[in-house]
Amino acid sequence: MRVTGEAERRASPRSASRSRPPQKACGVAARFPEALDRPLKSDYEFVILGAGCSGLSLCYYLLEEGVDAPILILDRKRTFEDDRTWCFWDVEPAPFTHLALKEWRSWDFASAGGSVTQTTDRYPYKYLAARDFYEYVLTRLAESPNVTVRLGEDVGDYTEENGEARVETSGGTLHSRYVFDGRGLPPGSPVFEEARRGALWVPQKFLGLRVRAGRAVFDPGRCTLMDFSVDQSRGLRFVYVLPTGEREALVENVYLSEAEVTPTEHRAEIRAYVKSTHGLASDEYEVLGEERGYIPMTDYAFPRRLGERIHNIGMLGGETRPSTGYTFLRIQRYCRTLAAAVASGVEPPKSHYPCRLDLLDSLFLRFVRERPEECPEVYRRMFAGVPPDHLVRFLTEKSTPLDEARLIRALPKAPFLKLAARALLERLPAMGP
Numbered sequence: 001m002r003v004t005g006e007a008e009r010r011a012s013p014r015s016a017s018r019s020r021p022p023q024k025a026c027g028v029a030a031r032f033p034e035a036l037d038r039p040l041k042s043d044y045e046f047v048i049l050g051a052g053c054s055g056l057s058l059c060y061y062l063l064e065e066g067v068d069a070p071i072l073i074l075d076r077k078r079t080f081e082d083d084r085t086w087c088f089w090d091v092e093p094a095p096f097t098h099l100a101l102k103e104w105r106s107w108d109f110a111s112a113g114g115s116v117t118q119t120t121d122r123y124p125y126k127y128l129a130a131r132d133f134y135e136y137v138l139t140r141l142a143e144s145p146n147v148t149v150r151l152g153e154d155v156g157d158y159t160e161e162n163g164e165a166r167v168e169t170s171g172g173t174l175h176s177r178y179v180f181d182g183r184g185l186p187p188g189s190p191v192f193e194e195a196r197r198g199a200l201w202v203p204q205k206f207l208g209l210r211v212r213a214g215r216a217v218f219d220p221g222r223c224t225l226m227d228f229s230v231d232q233s234r235g236l237r238f239v240y241v242l243p244t245g246e247r248e249a250l251v252e253n254v255y256l257s258e259a260e261v262t263p264t265e266h267r268a269e270i271r272a273y274v275k276s277t278h279g280l281a282s283d284e285y286e287v288l289g290e291e292r293g294y295i296p297m298t299d300y301a302f303p304r305r306l307g308e309r310i311h312n313i314g315m316l317g318g319e320t321r322p323s324t325g326y327t328f329l330r331i332q333r334y335c336r337t338l339a340a341a342v343a344s345g346v347e348p349p350k351s352h353y354p355c356r357l358d359l360l361d362s363l364f365l366r367f368v369r370e371r372p373e374e375c376p377e378v379y380r381r382m383f384a385g386v387p388p389d390h391l392v393r394f395l396t397e398k399s400t401p402l403d404e405a406r407l408i409r410a411l412p413k414a415p416f417l418k419l420a421a422r423a424l425l426e427r428l429p430a431m432g433p
């Protein structure tokens with residue numbers, strides 16, 4: 001991550017909470033409690049691979065379930081950088097919601113076909129900085145004598161034999177009764193490549209700049225979820241703007257396409273956007289930080305289990321919503337359920353979501369893949385035709401059949417029906433006699 005300045009993050013009064021950790025300067029890594037760096041043993045009850053969103057969340061939920069058996073978390077990174085921002089709709093209680101730095105109850109959508117503003121009192125859109133999440137969870141983990149977190153450990157293979165799992169790390173071999181693999185889905189990794197080859201696949205590639213302007217130009221009362229009124233010549237593209245104050249915002253440039261866009265090009269596109277929409281020249285703002293990512297949107301069936309004792313979690317376990325790329329809420333839901341199941345010795349459920357949503361997801365994904373030039377208009381119809389609370393419930397997989405009916409009513413019928421018919425035909429041979 002590139003950091004060229006420092007800023008105090010401002011907390012909105014609504015998001016303040018007594019249990020919230022003190023806010024740190026933007027770009028500073030989360031504090032790692034020394035108490036977690038305990039000497040390694042050779043045997044654990046639970047080994048969690050990856051101290052990212054899913055690995056830390058799962059450990060947090062295991063502790064909440066009262067698990068006091070030894071837990072080891074391994075990660076190859078050496079620090080907890082403020083490397084991403086999680087946004088999600090506040091549709092249900094979650095232990096990390098109060099950490100959100102900012103929330104919006106109004107959001108904009110824009111495309112060449114027009115713009116829409118939606119407002120809700122019910123489901124605010126929350127902004128959670130990775131550093132605040134890491135620090136809060138690590139502090140909680142450090143209160144438990146049974147948790148060890150080892151950084152700088154590169155994890156290799158693992159196997160399951162005779163009722164235990166063996167994990168090979170850069171530091172040697174470890175034994176554990178259960179392994180949870182939350183090492184994410186980095187581009188080029190074997191699972192990433194297998195999914196890319198074997199399923200519908202739309203890359204979501206983005207780069208965001210956290211900017212601070214010399215004057216008040218942003219409206220902190222609303223965010224821009226998607227602005228498609230930008231150049232579309234290199235593939236489906238939108239800009240996402242999250243103002244955290246009148247002078248500060250995270251501005252992200254997002255491609256839903258295979259276009260090879262370099263970081264320099266992303267930055268230039270953001271600069272051009274900020275100039276044209278907010279009248280800010282490059283020398284009128286500083287860049288406080290940067291984040292970037294590649295989130296695969298795919299209907300690949302990621303295996304959740306690799307044996308009796310090995311579970312995949314997070315993006316590796318298929319927690320990214322195929323039609324949107326949103327992952328954070330799904331990770332929370334699955335990790336909480338998994339922890340409860342493991343703690344009480346029962347099988348975790350295979351899926352949380354009704355299969356009618358799988359079908360809708362796969363149709364949206366196909367649409368983005370095959371008819372990208374029509375997407376801005378489809379999204380516009382969605383934002384214009386579906387009231388915000390119904391839309392949020394659909395986007396967070398809490399929709400009722402009535403919400404979904406409203407969504408379907410807002411969409412153009414002919415292209416979706418054609419895609420649905422094709423999807424069905426393709427599935428028929430696989431269904432078999």
Ligand SMILES: Cc1cc2nc3c(=O)[nH]c(=O)nc-3n(C[C@H](O)[C@H](O)[C@H](O)COP(=O)(O)OP(=O)(O)OC[C@H]3O[C@@H](n4cnc5c(N)ncnc54)[C@H](O)[C@@H]3O)c2cc1C
Nearest residue numbers: 050052053054076086087155183184293314315326327328
């Ligand atoms: C910049 C960015 C912004 C995002 N914003 C949102 C958002 O707003 N809303 C949303 O819903 N989703 C968002 N996502 C998607 C998703 O929520 C995150 O990627 C989330 O962090 C995924 O969690 P995870 O646990 O699967 O992986 P990660 O959080 O990436 O954790 C994986 C961990 O595994 C470690 N690791 C990898 N390989 C090894 C190895 N061989 N040995 C040891 N350790 C290893 C890594 O160092 C890392 O710490 C965003 C993603 C990115 C990249």
